[in-house]
Amino acid sequence: MQYIDFRFRPPYSKYLSSWMYDVPEDGTGRTMFNTPYPESVCQKSLELCIKEMDEAGIQYAVCPVRKAFDMDNEELLPLLEQYPERFIGIACIEPMGGIDKALAEIERFVINGPMKGIILEPGLDKHPWYFDDVMMNPIYEKCQKENILVLVTYGGILAPDNTYYFPWRVDNVAKRFPNLKMLICHGGWPWATQMCQIAYERANVYISPEVYMAGDAPGKNDYILAGNCLLRKKMVFASTYPAADPKIIIESFRNDGLREEVLEDIFYNNAASLLGLK
Numbered sequence: 001m002q003y004i005d006f007r008f009r010p011p012y013s014k015y016l017s018s019w020m021y022d023v024p025e026d027g028t029g030r031t032m033f034n035t036p037y038p039e040s041v042c043q044k045s046l047e048l049c050i051k052e053m054d055e056a057g058i059q060y061a062v063c064p065v066r067k068a069f070d071m072d073n074e075e076l077l078p079l080l081e082q083y084p085e086r087f088i089g090i091a092c093i094e095p096m097g098g099i100d101k102a103l104a105e106i107e108r109f110v111i112n113g114p115m116k117g118i119i120l121e122p123g124l125d126k127h128p129w130y131f132d133d134v135m136m137n138p139i140y141e142k143c144q145k146e147n148i149l150v151l152v153t154y155g156g157i158l159a160p161d162n163t164y165y166f167p168w169r170v171d172n173v174a175k176r177f178p179n180l181k182m183l184i185c186h187g188g189w190p191w192a193t194q195m196c197q198i199a200y201e202r203a204n205v206y207i208s209p210e211v212y213m214a215g216d217a218p219g220k221n222d223y224i225l226a227g228n229c230l231l232r233k234k235m236v237f238a239s240t241y242p243a244a245d246p247k248i249i250i251e252s253f254r255n256d257g258l259r260e261e262v263l264e265d266i267f268y269n270n271a272a273s274l275l276g277l278k
Helices: 039-043 046-056 073-082 099-111 134-145 167-176 192-201 220-228 246-255 260-275
Strands: 003-005 058-064 087-092 117-120 149-153 182-185 205-208
Touching: 003 246, 003 260, 039 046, 046 058, 046 246, 058 260, 073 087, 073 099, 087 099, 099 117, 099 134, 134 149, 134 167, 167 182, 167 192, 192 205, 192 220, 220 260, 246 260
Parallel strands: 003 058, 058 087, 087 117, 117 149, 149 182, 182 205
Antiparallel strands: none
């Protein structure tokens, strides 16, 4: 089986200077699952990373730029040019830097460039903002009109407080822009049940639970139940590499309760459809 990993930060450019790559080179570091880091992370080696992708069966790795790491969208372009069949770029849009600037970046890097969508990080940006803020309407209108996929980092930790991840903010945007395709990264955790309900009710909302479905986090079983039935066509796989080892996340998805008949959809088909690869 082939896999599309929908959240992957390879050892490249300013990804390397982020806290995610602050691990011992001797292999003694441990991930959030208390498991070893991949060798490519310890050695900070792109060549090893691609070798590990091959060994795991990962055909495509989706790479979202993160401006919180002081990374610019343009910095990802050489990687996409060198490995067009392995890495898929997602442009990071930081609206507090100016809506006109954000719209120009969408035009340059997605509509007229190689990237397959945008990512928004309302709780992680240098100046945090709320996902359903009406200031975002021009960006959402643009992406809806141009059929641009919107990823949003929504859930987990590091936001100023949990109000930035309230599920009803996603529902507000989904109702306001019913043809805007949105992928909820981190699965809206810890509101697993509520976010699964929104993804089920709103045709334009997809979900990527990532490590919160593969580890021991509260709500894990809700994601598994949803993937087996209600969200079989609305859920995608992502490892959060380098914060976790893709091989371990894949095995967890396979062995923790997902039915065999849903795996190909969650591991590949749903992601391929969102990315226009099918």
